[in-house]
Amino acid sequence: MSVEEPRIEDFPSLAAFGEALVASPATRRRPWPFLGGVALLPLLGLVAVTTASTAAGLTVLTGSPIPPPLRADDTASVRPTAGTAWLSEVRADDPAGGPAWTVRVARGPAGETCVVAGQVRGGRFGIVGRDRRFRDLPDEYGGCASPPLPGRPIVAMRAVAPKVQGWERPVGSSVLHGVGGPELDEVVVRPAIEPAHRLQIGRDGTFAAVLHGLPDQAQPRVELRWRDGRRRTLDFRQPSVVPDPLGARPWIVEATSRETVVERRRDRRPPPSITCFGVLGGEWFGASACGMSRREAWVVQVERASRPVVRQAGPRARWFASATWAHPSRTLVLVRARPGAAVTVAARGRRWPVRWSGSAGGGGRRSDAGWTAVLPPGVSAREVRVQVARGGRVATSRVVGRDPGQAANGGRR
């Protein structure tokens, strides 16, 4: 049998691996000698938890069979009991064209109810990895909680990372799944950006839905109703993480205010609000930008390969972006108000998700807090309406800017 001599060019994944390998530090010093004894034990605990969770995730994604959790690094105290699992009849289409998703329900050792999301192919329950291979999901996988009752459902989300990641390409999906008990009558999911929809309910109140974007981007509200009229809303919103309006990676925004004691005595105006933002998963320090304004609401246009352009920010606005902006172009609406306010941002015929993004620190007034919304690119300040309500009463409702062409500051410092 004649066999051809293999070359490294035949195996692109190995060629890339080799380059990364030689560039890596081959032997890392263990950090123990530099840590105090007090810090050591918690750190060991953290390492154990991280290892247990990443081991399973990486194995799923890169191609070996999925092993059940090892006793040695299994930090969960409750696991599904083998032989008690059953599959829900509900199915949710996979956006990548893979097998449909469903939920598997099992019993825990003390009568708990355990759930795990997975895909169904030919009667088998498993997961399709990034290598597009389907692997069975062992019985021992699943999260467990007290059995569901009206008003007390079990709801979880599973992140499904895409094979190719990019700033503006699809950024994976989230499988929302759970069980609400036989009395569950209705489940409505309201993702942050996508339209709301009602889910099919299966035996024992099981349900599953595939949402666009990883959980950071999807951030749904889940409204459940039981036959006795009881209702429950679960909110997967995250502070400081703003969903991207066009389905790319979500944004991370941190707001604070800057004011020294001297400035407060001299200047009775509100202290400047400082807001820093970047794209989640990006290099926070390299790709982020920060701005400062005294306005209550301001609009920022960030444009790819340029420094952020500030619209209607006033002559005293300052920007500290040190690098060109390599992320997608978008419009940011930054609002400052008192803590506890309900802030809404509307433009182009719809409301956009608003997230609390920080409050005063480092000498600022404690009453200052920041909210942020991210809108598609090119939305002018004139189109944006911000409403601030407190205690059910609308305190402020106004259009942010005049004409965007009259921007007072074109991004220059």
Added chain:
Amino acid sequence: MVEHAPSALARSRRDPAAFSAFYEREAPRMVVFFARRVLDPEAALDLTAETFAAAFASRRGFRGREEHQARAWLRTIADRQLAAYLRRGYADRAMRRRLGVERPPATPEELQRVDELAALATLRDAVARELLELPDGEREAVRLRIVEELEFANVAGRLSISEAAARQRVSRALRRLADRLGPIDEEAIA
């Protein structure tokens, strides 16, 4: 007596960049080595990556100088990886994690190339033929463990035997298969 130039692996003890030459020459052969033993292109790539990660991390421990010594040293690491894979059913990734280096997922074309270079189609046919010759109990144990990728505990449950007996049955069947298929000629690809 002719003095050979030191192997790239020996040079890499002081110069990490020299490891590249060793890797580029030996990694492709290693893929074929593993593929013909585990009959799974993806697992072969994983095992190769882990073997070289271990070799790179411990290259200062290589005491040899010449090329054939470097290959023998690497083969020892590979044999250990293979034994662990056959015992556990999945490729170890401890060393890659430690170094913080991951292998990107392989494309279908790359997996197909492994298949071709290792002549796995021919080998699979031979294995399928020999599998039919195994006693029923052993054939079923191998099918559950290798094809269905079940844990030994689940193999034992399906066959209504103890876990130790399941391990023994799979191991005996694999040995028997190896004997019948004969040694795999590494020189053909070297």
